[in-house]
Amino acid sequence: MSIITLTTDFGLNDWFVGTMKGVILRIHPHAAIVDLTHGIPSGDIRAGAFALAAGYRYFPRGTIHVAVVDPGVGGPRAGIVVQTAEYFFVGPDNGVLSLALRREKVKTIRRLENARCFLQPVSNTFHGRDLFAPVAAHLSRGLRCPRLGPVFKDHVRLSWPQCAVPPGALRGEVICLDRFGNAITNIENEHVSPADAVGMFVRGQAFVPVKSFYQAVPKGKPVAVPGSSGFLEIAVNGGNAARRLKLKIGTAVLVKRRRG
Amino acid sequence: MSIITLTTDFGLNDWFVGTMKGVILRIHPHAAIVDLTHGIPSGDIRAGAFALAAGYRYFPRGTIHVAVVDPGVGGPRAGIVVQTAEYFFVGPDNGVLSLALRREKVKTIRRLENARCFLQPVSNTFHGRDLFAPVAAHLSRGLRCPRLGPVFKDHVRLSWPQCAVPPGALRGEVICLDRFGNAITNIENEHVSPADAVGMFVRGQAFVPVKSFYQAVPKGKPVAVPGSSGFLEIAVNGGNAARRLKLKIGTAVLVKRRRG
Amino acid sequence: MSIITLTTDFGLNDWFVGTMKGVILRIHPHAAIVDLTHGIPSGDIRAGAFALAAGYRYFPRGTIHVAVVDPGVGGPRAGIVVQTAEYFFVGPDNGVLSLALRREKVKTIRRLENARCFLQPVSNTFHGRDLFAPVAAHLSRGLRCPRLGPVFKDHVRLSWPQCAVPPGALRGEVICLDRFGNAITNIENEHVSPADAVGMFVRGQAFVPVKSFYQAVPKGKPVAVPGSSGFLEIAVNGGNAARRLKLKIGTAVLVKRRRG
Numbered sequence: 140m141s142i143i144t145l146t147t148d149f150g151l152n153d154w155f156v157g158t159m160k161g162v163i164l165r166i167h168p169h170a171a172i173v174d175l176t177h178g179i180p181s182g183d184i185r186a187g188a189f190a191l192a193a194g195y196r197y198f199p200r201g202t203i204h205v206a207v208v209d210p211g212v213g214g215p216r217a218g219i220v221v222q223t224a225e226y227f228f229v230g231p232d233n234g235v236l237s238l239a240l241r242r243e244k245v246k247t248i249r250r251l252e253n254a255r256c257f258l259q260p261v262s263n264t265f266h267g268r269d270l271f272a273p274v275a276a277h278l279s280r281g282l283r284c285p286r287l288g289p290v291f292k293d294h295v296r297l298s299w300p301q302c303a304v305p306p307g308a309l310r311g312e313v314i315c316l317d318r319f320g321n322a323i324t325n326i327e328n329e330h331v332s333p334a335d336a337v338g339m340f341v342r343g344q345a346f347v348p349v350k351s352f353y354q355a356v357p358k359g360k361p362v363a364v365p366g367s368s369g370f371l372e373i374a375v376n377g378g379n380a381a382r383r384l385k386l387k388i389g390t391a392v393l394v395k396r397r398r399g
Numbered sequence: 400m401s402i403i404t405l406t407t408d409f410g411l412n413d414w415f416v417g418t419m420k421g422v423i424l425r426i427h428p429h430a431a432i433v434d435l436t437h438g439i440p441s442g443d444i445r446a447g448a449f450a451l452a453a454g455y456r457y458f459p460r461g462t463i464h465v466a467v468v469d470p471g472v473g474g475p476r477a478g479i480v481v482q483t484a485e486y487f488f489v490g491p492d493n494g495v496l497s498l499a500l501r502r503e504k505v506k507t508i509r510r511l512e513n514a515r516c517f518l519q520p521v522s523n524t525f526h527g528r529d530l531f532a533p534v535a536a537h538l539s540r541g542l543r544c545p546r547l548g549p550v551f552k553d554h555v556r557l558s559w560p561q562c563a564v565p566p567g568a569l570r571g572e573v574i575c576l577d578r579f580g581n582a583i584t585n586i587e588n589e590h591v592s593p594a595d596a597v598g599m600f601v602r603g604q605a606f607v608p609v610k611s612f613y614q615a616v617p618k619g620k621p622v623a624v625p626g627s628s629g630f631l632e633i634a635v636n637g638g639n640a641a642r643r644l645k646l647k648i649g650t651a652v653l654v655k656r657r658r659g
Numbered sequence: 660m661s662i663i664t665l666t667t668d669f670g671l672n673d674w675f676v677g678t679m680k681g682v683i684l685r686i687h688p689h690a691a692i693v694d695l696t697h698g699i700p701s702g703d704i705r706a707g708a709f710a711l712a713a714g715y716r717y718f719p720r721g722t723i724h725v726a727v728v729d730p731g732v733g734g735p736r737a738g739i740v741v742q743t744a745e746y747f748f749v750g751p752d753n754g755v756l757s758l759a760l761r762r763e764k765v766k767t768i769r770r771l772e773n774a775r776c777f778l779q780p781v782s783n784t785f786h787g788r789d790l791f792a793p794v795a796a797h798l799s800r801g802l803r804c805p806r807l808g809p810v811f812k813d814h815v816r817l818s819w820p821q822c823a824v825p826p827g828a829l830r831g832e833v834i835c836l837d838r839f840g841n842a843i844t845n846i847e848n849e850h851v852s853p854a855d856a857v858g859m860f861v862r863g864q865a866f867v868p869v870k871s872f873y874q875a876v877p878k879g880k881p882v883a884v885p886g887s888s889g890f891l892e893i894a895v896n897g898g899n900a901a902r903r904l905k906l907k908i909g910t911a912v913l914v915k916r917r918r919g
Contacts (some may be wrong), residue, residue, distance in 0.1 A: 151434075152439075153450065157454050158453070177748070202681075212612075365782070366783030418713070419715045523884060
């Protein structure tokens with residue numbers, strides 16, 4: 140069974156996502172469609188890229204990942220399909236696929252140009268329904284990438300905060316706030332072990348201890364833990380860290396290590 | 400595989416939608432259930448009717464569309480199943496099905512009366528679970544409509560704003576606001592071509608150019624485009640038109656054409 | 660086909676739920692996954708327990724119900740699987756399963772300890788993905804409970820408001836507010852028949868008539884009806900009872916009966 144995942148900023152209050160599923164099922168009635176999330180803030184390509192990167196690799200080999208955060212729909216940006224060693228990725232070439240692709244072995248990129256694979260007539264405002272959903276459905280039925288369009292040299296990459304590594308410290312920033320108010324940073328878990336870290340400074344001030352799990356601090360206290368997405372995250376045990384520590388996307392953090 | 404779509408105002412925070420799916424799967428374990436949307440504002444029959452009308456026709460022939468926006472549940476309104484040339488529609492007879500049915504060739508309407516097709520005991524407050532879900536499940540297994548109840552003469556039709564056509568202009572109104580703040584009007588795309596239109600006046604004042612796609616105007620500027628639901632919609636390139644232009648359901652619009 | 664239901668407080672705006680589904684499908688590509696709800700307020704074990712209890716029994720025999728409202732993740736609380744006469748239940752042992760289990764015939768409880776059934780490495784912050792999803796997937800493929808871990812003597816039970824029964828009256832409280840603003844009480848339908856009840860007093864003051872359905876009172880008026888979850892609920896015909904009557908979790912109610 141072919142799995143198609145959907146990551147969009149369409150929300151669930153309109154008929155957009157359901158419509159994409161209808162289009163897929165008309166082409167491939169046995170496709171298994173899984174929502175990764177449709178709650179990406181409108182037009183926030185970086186948030187979409189992060190959600191896709193955080194979730195895609197838990198799916199079976201061969202899964203087709205569709206990501207549509209597409210404020211440039213109808214304009215000149217290309218639509219692409221990217222085949223990697225393990226997966227397919229389908230979406231607009233605006234960077235929304237790029238964070239996931241950083242970790243994958245890219246085999247080929249094609250520009251979506253074969254109009255026979257699209258839903259006709261193609262609108263200028265809803266390529267999720269008219270381009271990306273039908274392309275994913277055709278792929279899930281076994282269509283090979285070359286039939287979708289010509290080779291595409293490169294794809295748009297988001298610039299992404301890099302975690303700087305001064306001696307004895309790691310400098311990073313908040314890149315995502317989740318529903319629980321946890322703030323995910325760009326400092327990868329593998330660079331910090333709780334045993335090794337003196338602690339984290341938020342905005343150069345607030346001190347947050349680095350521990351292995353939320354309950355290692357008393358209820359209501361902040362803590363930094365190696366998070367499930369692979370990055371250090373700031374939480375409050377039983378509370379909401381984003382609200383409590385006024386954390387935002389871009390808030391600077393610094394992890395102090397015992398030995399440089 | 401039989402597909403059942405669900406359109407409701409139940410939201411996703413309670414157990415209502417999940418429960419409907421359980422009821423369906425108990426009757427037909429292989430039914431494929433697709434959410435069209437559950438985000439219809441509570442009791443807003445018109446919004447439900449519009450979402451169903453905007454999305455239903457992208458599904459495969461034979462799909463069973465269930466729509467439950469049902470403020471009159473437990474009262475005298477009938478439950479009905481409508482068979483059209485392409486689909487089945489199941490829901491309360493309060494108009495929620497009527498916009499979709501306007502475009503379909505209706506073959507037969509039946510009033511749901513066969514209690515053996517319902518979940519017993521039938522509550523007075525949740526016919527989505529007790530009537531409409533089991534009826535859809537039985538249909539998806541091949542049950543024929545006559546077994547569900549007697550022929551029903553007619554169904555409730557929503558009155559719907561008609562787009563008036565004065566010479567040289569089209570008079571309409573906003574009928575739906577989507578998640579992106581785009582305002583969908585009741586002026587059908589086929590009546591307006593961007594080449595032909597001088598522009599749109601909102602509330603007789605604000606002038607909005609009519610273009611083919613969002614990016615045809617500078618970022619932050621309003622634009623009217625032929626929308627993906629088949630109606631002219633008002634957007635702001637990279638912004639939120641509803642907020643920016645204070646658009647509401649019912650806001651009057653007028654499209655001025657070059658030639659009457 | 661094995662059905663797995665998911666009840667969590669993960670919301671739908673992040674990638675958490677989608678990721679759990681990926682993990683399940685990697686282990687069992689043909690599992691049918693149904694969302695009961697992911698809208699439980701963060702960390703609200705009682706709300707999760709109520710949603711599960713309200714919905715689980717509408718699913719087919721053999722369904723595997725996963726409930727993850729888990730503020731103690733990473734701490735000492737156990738993960739358990741409970742086999743009952745009809746279903747499996749998987750989740751943290753913090754009471755979230757306990758309301759559903761009150762109605763079920765429990766056959767065996769096991770503590771999840773077999774690391775070979777988990778997603779490795781197991782994080783300290785996301786057992787929904789790393790423990791409960793893979794365990795459910797293995798169960799859906801036919802894995803037997805003894806292979807998951809040792810017998811677990813007992814499980815955490817939530818204390819739950821009991822409906823007191825003074826002569827001629829039933830004393831209870833609000834235990835859940837749904838999306839429509841209906842307030843579900845802990846007074847079971849079978850203890851009250853509309854014919855028998857004089858009416859309900861909210862907070863010892865506001866009088867609400869007990870009727871069989873919402874429309875038995877004029878539009879805009881409050882009414883108590885036997886609800887679809889099995890409990891008496893307070894509604895406003897065409898309105899929002901929680902807002903109108905300022906109802907909260909814990910608001911006291913008293914049903915006066917004609918005969919004690």
